[in-house]
Amino acid sequence: MIDNILSFTNLSKTISSVSNQIIFSKIAGTVPAGEKIVFVGPSGQGKSTLLRILGLLDEADSGEMLLLGKPLHEWNPQAWRMNVCYVSQTPVMLEGSIEDNLRTVSRLHHTEYDPAYAAHLMSSVGLGDMGLSKEASTLSGGEKQRVALVRSLLLRPKLLLLDEITSSLDDVSKYAVERLITDINRQEGTGYAWISHDRDQAARIGERVWSLSNGTLSEGGISCL
Template sequence: MKDNHMSNVNNVKAFKNIDGVKHLKNIFELTDLSYQVGDKKILKNINLNIEQGKYITFVGPSGSGKSTLMRILASMISATSGEALFNGKKISSYEPTEYRRRVSYAFQQPTLFGKTVKDNLEFPYIVRGKEFDWEQVTKFLNYVNLDESYIDKSVNDVSGGEKQRIALLRNLIFPPEVLITDEVTTGLDADNKEIVHNILNKFNQDDGLTILRVTHDDSEIEQATDKVTVKNGEVI
C-alpha cells in the first residue's frame, strides 16, 4: 500500500517537472482515495497531487473511474475511504455550496434550466444573492462567440453547441478556483470545440484557473501537456 502511494506521487511529480514548473502549491492532495459501491471498487487507493493553475487532462478507457474521481473532487459524491484535501483541508470540511462555487463541475450533456438563456446565466447570481449584471453577462457571452441577443432567447432555440457554451458560462461567470470539465466537447463540431478550448485556455492562462479535463477526444489528448491516466480505478 505504502509503495503504491509513493510511486503514484512520484509519477505526478515527474510530469510536473516536464514543463519546468516546480514548487507550485498543491490545490488537491489525494491519499489512498477509494470509492466503492457495494462490493464493486470503482476507485482504488488513488494517490495524486494536483498543483494550482495546471490544466490537466484525465485520460483512460470508459468506466475506468475518471468521472467518479472528478465527482469526488467536485463534492458531488464522497470517497468511501482515503483522504481528499483541497487547499490543505479536507473537502468534507468545507461548507458544500461554498466549496462548489470554488470548485465548479461542468457536465457532459448539460440541461438548460427554465425557459430562457437568461434563466441560466442568472442562476449563478441567484446562487450568490446578487443582481443580474447585464454588462458582465454580455462580456462573457462574447468570450464564447455569442452576443447580447442570446440573453432573451428561448432555451429551445439554441443549438447543441450553443447550449454547451451557455452551460459553461454558468460555471465561469463567477470564476471558480478549479473548473472540472467532464467530456464537455463530446458531440461538438470543430468550431464549437475550438470556442470551448479558447475560453478554457484564456481562463487558465490569464486568470490561473486550474482546469481538470476528462476527455476521450484524440486531438485534445494529443495536444494535452499534463496528462493523468486512469485505468481500472487506478492512476497509472
C-alpha cells in the same frame, strides 16, 4: 502561499448495487495552482465519477480531500463548489431563459451577476448573437454545453472539472471553447482537469496527464499520450 489547489489521497469508490464492483481504490492526486490536466482512459473506468466526487456531486466510500490546504470537513459545501466547478458532458438546463440559467449561480451563491462578463463569455464560445431571452430548453446539445460552461465560469472558480464538454461541438466551436479556457488559465490562473477522448485536443490543452484504468490513477507528462 498554497501550491496545490486540490489534493486527494486514498479515494475509493464502489458500486454497491453491482456486487460491490470497485471503480477505483486508494487513488491519490494533486492539482497545483493553474495546472492544465487532461484526463484520459477507456470509457467506463470512473473518470466522470472521480470528477464528480472532487466537485462534491458524488461521495467517495473512503479517502481524504483537501482544497486550498483545508480538509473537506472544514468546508461548507457551497463554498467548495464556488472554488471547484464541475461541468457535465450532458448539462441540465433549468426552467426559463438562457439569462435565467446564467443568473442562477449568482442567486445560489449570493454573488453579483456581471452582465458584461456574461456577454463576453457567450461571445467567446460562439453564442454572442443568441438572445439571452431564448428558452434554455430549446437549445441544442452543443449550445447547452457552452451555456453550462459560461454559467460555471461566471463564478470565477479556481478549478474547473470538465467532463467532455466539447463532445457535441463542431470544430469551430470546439476551438473557441479551448481558446477561452486556456486564456482564462493564463490570465486568471484557473486550473482544470479535462476529460477528453480526442488525442489532438488532449495535446493542445494539456500539460499533465491523468490516466484512470483498472481502478488505478497514474500521472505523467503530455508526452505520454
